[in-house]
Amino acid sequence: MTTEIDFTRRLASVTAQAIDTLGSREDAERWLASAAIGLDRYRPIDLLQTSEGTELVKTLLTRMDYGVYA
Structure with missing residues (x-):
């Protein structure tokens, strides 16, 4: 279960x-x-409820930094 403090830190x-x-x-x-194609059309903010979802969002941002979308 994600606490409000965990979510705030992740956000x-x-x-x-x-x-x-x-x-x-x-x-x-x-x-x-906004829905992100790289996250199966999930909104990044919605994925921050879990550590796994947060890692998916961070990984996508890192890939975007390097121009790697596939």
Whole structure:
């Protein structure tokens, strides 16, 4: 079970990574709230409820940094 503190920490970490990847807080927040093809159309923010989902989101952001989508 995810506590609110766990979720908040995951959100802060992923938001920081998304800002680095996408260039702005606004773009990062928009991306987090939108269905992502690389996440089987799940919204990244919804996957932050679990550590496994959070790792999927972080992995996708890292791949985006390197231009690797497949």
